[in-house]
Amino acid sequence: MQVSEQPVLRDLVLVGGGHSHVVVLRMLAMQPEPGLRTTLICTDVDTPYSGMLPGYISGHYSFDDVHIDLGRLAAFAKARFIRAEVTGLDRANQRVMLRGRPSVPYDLLSINTGSTPNVRQVEGAQAHSVPVKPIAQFNQRWLNLLARVRELQTPLTVAVVGGGAGGVELVLSMQYRLRHELQALGRSPDLLRFVLLTAGDTILPTHNPGVRARFARVLHDRGVAVHTHAEVTKVTPGCLHTQDGRRFDTDETLWVTQAGGPAWLPSTGLALDAHGFIHINEHLQTLTDPNIFAAGDVASFTARPLEKAGVFAVRMGPPLARNLRQALRGQPLVAYTPQRRWLALISTGDRFAVASRGRLGFAGAWVWRWKDRIDRRFMRQFTELPAMAPARPGAAPPSRLALSADESRQAISAIAMRCGGCGAKVGASILTRALGSLQPVQRDDVLIGLHAPDDAAVVRVPPGQAMVHTVDFFRSFIDDPYLFGQVAANHALGDIFAMGAQAQSATAIATVPPGLEAQVEDLLLQMMTGAVEVLNAAGCALVGGHTGEGRELALGFAVNGHIDEDMHGVQRNGGTRPGDVLLLTKPIGTGTLFAAHAQHAAKGRWIDAALRSMVLSNQAGARVLREHGATACTDLTGFGLLGHLVEMTRPSGVDAVLHLSALPVLDGAVECVQAGIVSSLQPANVRLRRALRNAEAFVQDPRYPLLFDPQTAGGLLASVPADQANACVQALHAAGYPHTAIIGRISGATDALEPVVLSG
Known part of the structure; x- marks a missing residue:
């Protein structure tokens, strides 16, 4: 999660990860615009550089050679990256409509989605x-x-x-x-x-x-x-x-x-040409709406027709970045003047290329090598990112952003010293608007909740049931508030499911950075929409909460569940028995991956895969484990795999044999720990290495550090009878946990102070 000392005053949204927008992101990274929140929306994490795609098809380049990592670039630019499909624009309210999640507001919008064969x-x-x-x-x-x-x-x-x-x-x-x-x-x-x-x-x-x-x-x-x-x-x-x-x-x-433009463009009311591309003027603004810009193949330059070639998209990047800044500052825009002739280097597949420019044409293997140097130099701008993005002298202060009088008054309030105590609460009107569209699941046993707000929620304990309580809270580690809300709710529910309980109700506690009312309201809406979707899917009613201001976005939940009063079906940590088999339902590695993400050292697709794992609920997995006679169960969180395994073995007085080679691991996790990147909690977890009987023999194993890696919304670690293990794994795979693996077994007790033995 990118933390800024400046309150958010303006929203710039970039739709599409085309050649123009990657240039814009890099330029914004090198010269940040104070008070500006940039959001990149794209369906893919990796965007291809068209000039190198033929070489990729030929086998001369790898996938990473020809793709720009949008997740990493966005993190470098301190921009939010939202992986989603755009379905349209609400121009009246200046919002980008997305499939399956809340719309995103914009003050300025730029579209660079490329073209698609129709x-x-x-x-x-x-x-x-x-x-x-x-x-x-x-x-x-x-x-x-x-x-x-x-x-x-x-x-x-x-x-x-x-x-x-x-x-x-x-x-x-x-x-x-x-x-x-x-x-x-x-x-x-x-x-x-x-x-x-x-x-x-x-x-x-x-x-x-x-x-x-x-x-x-x-x-x-x-x-x-x-x-x-x-x-x-x-x-x-x-x-x-x-x-x-x-x-x-x-x-x-x-x-x-x-080729044509995206299918959602005609519904926007923007002026389009006969092929569905957006008409733009010399400033790269749409002819219809001065707050919307477009560049690259999706744009139709009205001054004269331009070929759909990457060279124009790349060269539109700098003037587009400048005009977006100028528009935000209320200053005159600059004209984009496309070249009349351009050099096209067309490959023949076999490290040979033909150069074409106007009437000129020449060819040779040397032309391919020349093209290769040009292409690699372009790509290095986006792969060899500086350690940090310096703010250059002369960067505009927040007051230079073009604000209305009302917005200026709000900005002064947002920038002023913030109060503590109850003065740090988010305003009631903001909360009402942000939460008004949420629809928590309705439960008959919730007597007073968000449907009838009061000083506190009131829920009924079903007859014959006992209450199960848990709480979790942490600051955001990603810049997509909707996804963060999903992960936070999923993480909080994990303990309920691991105990074998049914979730009943949840109260939220959130902190949001100060800013203009509209930005704070939208941030809350995005985050809580994601959270409520997860809670509703679990049958858990959001009944209330507390929201205050803080330097960083953070969210947590106190969750109540219920279970049979006679404790039948409770899955505790300490029920493991000799002969049981250890199962893990999700891959590990979130701690090191997000530590690397904070340093711009993780590939975007690694983070994307990790998030898909983190939003996968443990509810169905816990049910499958119960059905197969699990003797103990816990969800993996901050103590890491070893910490939670020790919590299982010590109360039972047993040992465990853990197979390092069998551990399911998230893509990129091994690479990150080998690069020396670990979570800030890892050193505290490493102290538990004393629980390992033979650690010395395995410290060089690339998976060894992941034993101590803290997990967020991790999987379930369970022990099941040996005769149920294979059937349980198959059932978990069928239930949507494809990485479930047998990672070890429970052995008889020998020394309670050294309960875990490693094996290759």
């Missing part, structure tokens, strides 16, 4: 072809095709629809890679056949005749069948149908033509 316009294309964008979806299909070719025994035809530079590069790169894959396996590359179809009368229509002729020769020499005047009007399984009645058999079809 397969919906051709019958059957959506069902029977693979659009090359969005790249994340295409990449999975490409990996599937690679795997298919490696098992290939019969001929296979690959068709590419689209004769521009993208289609030509794609077919040549795929052919180069797939033929080499077959050759490496000792099979004939002639099993593969490639076809390129274009509706025009030539390939590469925007390039000069010499460049077109050179690529025509390359395609001919490589055996790629090129068909011009072949406008595909229908796609059926295994066949492409063209307007002139021709049919082309194909086993795999890639679509690189008829």
Whole structure:
């Protein structure tokens, strides 16, 4: 979680992680704008650099070589990163609508989502072809095709629809890679056949005749069948149908033509061109709304048509960043002047490239090496991030942000010295508005709660039931308040489920940083919406709480549950028995991963995977464990795996044998601890190493430090009878815990002071 000394005065929202926006994020990181909260919304964590994608397909680059890590870049820029799908805009209230979660407010909005082949316009294309964008979806299909070719025994035809530079590069790169894959396996590359179809009368229509002729020769020499005047009007399984009645058999079809804007744009009321792209002026503002900007492929430059090429998106980045600043400050905007001619470096798949600029054209292996140097230099801006983002002299103070008179008065209040005691509570009107849209689950045993607020909640204890109480509270470690609310609620419910109890009610305690009322209200709405969704799914009613101001966003819950009064079914820590098997339902590593995230050292996809694990409820897992006779159970939290295992073994007077190699581990966790990055709580947990009988033999094992790694919303650690273990693991996998593993066993007691034995 990024902590700022400045209250939030303005919201800048960037929709899409395209080339222009990554430049904007880096520039904002190097020169922060005080009082500005930046939010990046994107469906993917990794965004591809289009200039290097053909090299990735050819096998010259790895996935990480050609992708910019948006999660890491956003953290570096102190921007919130929200991984979500945009469904529209509420321009009247200046909010971005998202699928499955609350909308996000903006003062300024910028759109850089790129373009997508519009397969919906051709019958059957959506069902029977693979659009090359969005790249994340295409990449999975490409990996599937690679795997298919490696098992290939019969001929296979690959068709590419689209004769521009993208289609030509794609077919040549795929052919180069797939033929080499077959050759490496000792099979004939002639099993593969490639076809390129274009509706025009030539390939590469925007390039000069010499460049077109050179690529025509390359395609001919490589055996790629090129068909011009072949406008595909229908796609059926295994066949492409063209307007002139021709049919082309194909086993795999890639679509690189008829690009359009996102499907949600027409509903926004923004002026769009015939292809669904946003009309923008020379300042990169939309013609319809001065508070909305657009850049890259999704933008249609009204001064003159621009080709959908990455070079324009990259060069729009600096003027876009400057104009966003100027608009926030209420200052004049600068004009973007696109170059009339640009250098295109088009690869042929085999570390050879052709340069095209106007009437000029030249080629060679040296051109590919030149292109490689240019591309790698661009990518280093986003992979080799400075240790910290310095504020350059002359950065605008908060007062230079353009505020209305009413907002200025609020800003003065927000910046002034804050009161303590009850004076630090969040205002009643803000709370009423923020929480008014929440709909906590209704329970008959909640007599007084949020549906009828009073000084305290009143809940009925069901007959024959005993109450179970727990509390958890921590500050935010991510910048997405909705996800943080989900994790915090899930973490608080963990103890209830681990005990075998049913959650009944929860009271919340939250701190939020001071700021303008609108920003504080939205922050509360986002966070509590995420939390209430988790509580409702557990059948747990939010009945009240307390919200105050603090330097950092933080959230916790006191949760009440109930269980049979005779304690039947209670799953305690201390019920383990010799011969039991140890199970763990979720992978470990959240502590080191989020410590690395705070240092901009964790990959965005590692953090994304960790969050998916953290929002996975333990409720179903606890039920499965009870059904399979679990003798003891606990949820993994701050004490780490070893700390919680000791809590299980010592009360029972038993030992445990723990298999390090069997531990399920989150992606990136081993890399982070090997880099020396650990949670601030880790040193305290390491003191428990005295519980290990033979630690010396395993200290060099890369998973050893993860024994002490504190977990947030971790999985369930349980002991089950040996004859139930395999069935229990299978049931947990089926219940949505795919990483569940047998990690050890319980042995007889030998020395209560050394209860854990490690094994490889």
